[in-house]
Amino acid sequence: MKKNRTISLLVILILFSSCKKNASQVHSDAFVVDTHNDVLLRSLIGRDILTDLPESHSDLPKFKEGGVDCQVFSIWVSPYEYGEGEYFKRANEMITRLENLCSIVPEEWAIPFNYQDLIYNDQRGILSCMIGVEGGHAIENDLKKLDALYNRGMRYLGITWNNSTDWATSAKDETQKGDSLAFIGLTDFGRKVVNRCNKLGIMIDVSHSGEQTFYDIIETTSKPIIASHSSVYSICPHFRNLKDNQLFALKKNGGVAFVNFYPGYIDSTYSGKAESEKVPFKSQLDSLAKLYDTDGDMYWYKENEILNSALSKIVPDVDQVIDHIDYIAKLIGVDHVGIGADWDGVEILPSGIETITKMPIITEKLLDRGYSERDVKKILGGNFKRVYREVTG
Numbered sequence: 001m002k003k004n005r006t007i008s009l010l011v012i013l014i015l016f017s018s019c020k021k022n023a024s025q026v027h028s029d030a031f032v033v034d035t036h037n038d039v040l041l042r043s044l045i046g047r048d049i050l051t052d053l054p055e056s057h058s059d060l061p062k063f064k065e066g067g068v069d070c071q072v073f074s075i076w077v078s079p080y081e082y083g084e085g086e087y088f089k090r091a092n093e094m095i096t097r098l099e100n101l102c103s104i105v106p107e108e109w110a111i112p113f114n115y116q117d118l119i120y121n122d123q124r125g126i127l128s129c130m131i132g133v134e135g136g137h138a139i140e141n142d143l144k145k146l147d148a149l150y151n152r153g154m155r156y157l158g159i160t161w162n163n164s165t166d167w168a169t170s171a172k173d174e175t176q177k178g179d180s181l182a183f184i185g186l187t188d189f190g191r192k193v194v195n196r197c198n199k200l201g202i203m204i205d206v207s208h209s210g211e212q213t214f215y216d217i218i219e220t221t222s223k224p225i226i227a228s229h230s231s232v233y234s235i236c237p238h239f240r241n242l243k244d245n246q247l248f249a250l251k252k253n254g255g256v257a258f259v260n261f262y263p264g265y266i267d268s269t270y271s272g273k274a275e276s277e278k279v280p281f282k283s284q285l286d287s288l289a290k291l292y293d294t295d296g297d298m299y300w301y302k303e304n305e306i307l308n309s310a311l312s313k314i315v316p317d318v319d320q321v322i323d324h325i326d327y328i329a330k331l332i333g334v335d336h337v338g339i340g341a342d343w344d345g346v347e348i349l350p351s352g353i354e355t356i357t358k359m360p361i362i363t364e365k366l367l368d369r370g371y372s373e374r375d376v377k378k379i380l381g382g383n384f385k386r387v388y389r390e391v392t393g
Contacts, residue, residue, distance in 0.1 A: 023364040026373050031122060032359060033070040033381035035156075035258040035338065036132065036207075036229035038345030040073050041297055043097055050105060055305070057343040058356040060108065063127055066359035069381065070118060070128040072156065072228065073098055074345065077138055079163045080295035088145050091138040095131060095152050102129060111153045115389045132205065132228060135161035136168055136193065143196055155388070156203035156228060159193070159213060167193065174210030175239040185212035186220065194220045201392035206230075207240070207260075207340070214246055223391045224254035226384075229340035231265040231324045238265050244331065251332035254390070256383045258340030259324045261349050266324060267316035277310040304347045311348045318352030322365045325379060334375045338383045 052061040112128040160170040167190035233241040263270040292299035328337040
């Protein structure tokens with residue numbers, strides 16, 4: 001009897017090992033894409049993101065360990081730190097920084113300008129460092145500046161960030177300011193921006209866009225759109241998340257929603273708990289505010305260092321991230337969901353997926369939930385490749 005138990009245990013261990021190996025192989029074979037990453041901001045304050053940084057969610061060594069093949073780097077210009085007339089210049093400075101980083105490690109990083117570049121880089125083990133501009137204020141109401149950013153490699157444009165532009169309203173403003181806004185949705189110029197993006201081959205990103213702006217874009221565009229880093233409103237009712245009707249509209253358009261991992265968009269209880277956790281640190285944060293601009297990156301980074309240990313106790317776990325992916329896949333189909341985690345753009349990530357090195361866990365969890373290898377590969381990057389090809393083709 002003891003011998004039989006031993007044999008049974010060995011069989012179970014072999015099967016378990018086989019499953020683990022299978023998940024690892026699937027992840028390795030997949031084209032893995034993440035559509036939103038703010039780590040370039042760390043580079044701009046002097047941190048070397050080509051090395052393994054203890055404080056970062058992502059950097060060159062971490063991309064490798066996570067098996068990432070294409071990362072969209074966010075070009076985000078703070079409307080708090082910069083004023084009108086400075087946005088376009090700052091966006092170009094950020095692109096120049098990415099170009100410089102790629103020139104240092106040309107065998108490891110390269111900016112893709114078309115679908116063929118994605119394939120070429122993948123075949124040679126080079127990370128495709130795609131450029132996504134977050135916030136239409138970067139074009140400063142000028143289609144020529146849109147063209148200029150495209151020529152430098154911008155391949156998606158986030159129509160708004162939290163701030164509205166003169167031609168499109170944001171989700172934050174539509175939710176919090178409502179009837180006090182001068183207009184809601186897209187203006188005629190906003191529709192020209194969408195049409196120009198369609199013509200050039202720029203993916204239109206509706207993350208951060210207001211609900212009316214979203215539907216105006218759907219009505220205007222002739223190409224599939226993306227939500228580069230948004231999650232599910234029905235699970236976590238936050239203005240940054242997508243409602244079911246928006247997801248159905250996205251499906252009809254042929255677009256993809258890329259799930260954001262930020263705890264506040266994953267778990268509806270997180271933000272309230274986080275505010276409570278901050279209370280004991282008030283004196284430290286007040287002191288910090290005397291040293292740094294509270295709207296600036298340095299304050300944000302230092303604040304995160306102070307709060308990280310406390311917040312890590314209340315974050316959701318990776319299974320709750322999978323819940324959002326699973327919800328979208330079941331509601332509108334597995335062809336319309338992907339990953340846009342918001343690495344280095346949020347103060348903390350869910351337990352089990354704390355850095356991009358743990359991306360293979362997403363593959364493992366999806367397989368555990370019964371998704372086929374084919375469907376997992378779609379979620380990991382296949383859906384992105386399809387939309388990118390359709391928009392740029």
